[in-house]
Amino acid sequence: MAAYAQDAIMLLGDSITQGGYEFNGIAARLAHVYNRKMDVINRGYSGYNTDWIIPVFEQIFATQHEQQHVPKVRLLVIWFGANDAAVPPKAQHVPLERYKANLSKLIWMVSSPESPRYSPDTRVILLTPPPVNTIQWSVRQASKDPPQQLDRNFEVTRTYAEAAKEVGRKEGVAVVDVWTKFWEGAGKVEADLKKYLTDGLHLNEEGYAVVFEEITRTIAERYPEYHHDNLRFVFAL
Amino acid sequence: MAAYAQDAIMLLGDSITQGGYEFNGIAARLAHVYNRKMDVINRGYSGYNTDWIIPVFEQIFATQHEQQHVPKVRLLVIWFGANDAAVPPKAQHVPLERYKANLSKLIWMVSSPESPRYSPDTRVILLTPPPVNTIQWSVRQASKDPPQQLDRNFEVTRTYAEAAKEVGRKEGVAVVDVWTKFWEGAGKVEADLKKYLTDGLHLNEEGYAVVFEEITRTIAERYPEYHHDNLRFVFAL
Structure with missing residues (x-):
């Protein structure tokens, strides 16, 4: 039973977050640079969208009453959209307006004094979903047993990324625009997104x-007090 | 502020543990297979020996009174010896008998009903230090500014590994014999330990x-109820 030793970074997301300890992924990289400074709590849930995460988030983020006993979440990284943008009749689909409302709700849950989970020490970073490479993803879908239809659309995912940016501006939180970074890095050629993606949807190393x-640059710019270079070891010789 | 969502694996050790999120290391690999099942808490402290860790462990492992509020540590991995085995006059040196007594003390702290930190749900895995490759390590020491003397000895580290095994048998906890695994894997040729080591002391991928x-095999054999394949997701769709 671990006592409260270090504050934490919570990564809230879908399978792209869940996989963040593999391939020298985002969770492993953050945990490495924040060693002895902050713990990284991976709360990535494969398959989840913003509708389904809200009741889970209510259970994994402490209420004000509970907060005195548990590590403070200094940084909350919210990364959804890859599943919300699945096209109907896929069960994961969340309509664009509700996706935006859900993201706002998640931010409200930690940042509003009216919220039972109000946490004034928590800074939010909102990530846009990566662009989908439907050339790769259709191969992956066809390889399933039984074969699956293509359930993602390049332009639709783009609108979800734009929507996340809009929510970030409206709510005044930092945004990391993964969508644009990958798209520009791939020379705006869908097939070349394979540079960043294992299967068209999930990330490679x-x-x-x-x-x-992008996340550490954003922390340096927006929340420099929580950048790993500006934190001391909790226990130092 | 994270509520109590998942139980935990705590990794207690020195720099070899601290580095466990790099190089697809032990912390990252465990965190990946225990995703959505148990959190991995890295409590590796570069430079530490078993003398120095005890007062830290008193602060990072919850007392019985605190345990109701914090995640249960189901598995405690204890991995020291690489620094204890440094040769005098190195300040990190801990005499062999005190190294054994310190390991027993750490185990006692979580497993004795007399201990303020008694935690009956915690299973202990004790790791032996890896063999030191003094051919690599002397190059690393010489490259320092100013150059450093060789401060490790192959045979001395072997005696610390043997001592850790002896403590494991005496205390009835599982032991992972890293020393022997690496030594046999290197064909019992010191120079060939570079297969496993970056600099003669620390581990590569x-x-x-x-x-x-070795750790997951040991969990399967000794504590199968905590093997990742035998645990369910805490939140599942």
Whole structure:
């Protein structure tokens, strides 16, 4: 039973977050640079969208009453959209307006004094979903047993990325625009997104490396007090 | 502020543990397979020996009174010896008998009903220090500014590994014998330990991969109820 030793970074997201300890991924990279400074709590849930995460988030983020006993979440990284943008009749689909409302709700849950989970020490970073490479993803879908239809659309995912940016501006939180970073890095050629993606949807090592660079740059700019270079070891010789 | 969502694996050790999120290391690999099942808490402290860790462990492992509020540590991995085995006059040196007594003390702290930190749900895994490759390590020491003397000895580290095994048998906890695994894997040729080590003391990706395999095999044999394949997701759709 671990006592409260270090504050934490919570990564809230879908399978792209859940996979963040593999491939030298985003969770492993953050945990490495924040060693002995902050713990990284991976709360990535494969398959989840913003509708389904809200009742989970209510259970994993402490209420004000509970907060005195548990590590403070200094940084909350919210990264959804890859599943919300699945096209109907896919069960994961969340309509664009509700996706935006859900993101706002998640931010409200930690940042509003009216919220039972109000946490004034928590800074939010909102990530846009990566662009989908439907050339890769259709191969992956066809390889399933039984074969699956293509359930993602390049332009639709783009609108979800734009929507996340809009929510970030409206709510005044930092945004890491993964979508644009990958799209520009791939020379705006869908097939070349394979540079960052294993299967058209999930990230490979280079994809995670880019996201790590963008997150730490954003922390330095927006929340420098929580940048790893500005924190001391909790226990030092 | 994270509520109590998942139980935990705590990794207690020195720099070899601290580095466990790098190089697809032991912390990253465990965190990946225990995703959505148990959190991995890295409590590796570069430079530490078993003398110095005890007062830290008193602060990072919850007392019985605190345990109701914080995640249960189901598995406690204790991995020291690489610094204890430094040769005098190195300040890190801990005499062999005190090294054994300190390891027993750490185990006692979580397993004795007399201990303020008694935690009956915690299973202990004790790791032996890896063999030191003094051919690599002397190059690393000489490259320092100013150059440093060689401060490790192959045979001395072997005696610390033997001592850790002896403590494991005496205390009835599982032991992962990293020393022997690496030594046999290197064909009992000191120079060939570079297969597992970056600098003669710390592990590279292959070294961590071997340790991961040995730890999960040991969990399957000794504490199968906590093996990742036998645990369910805490939140599942």
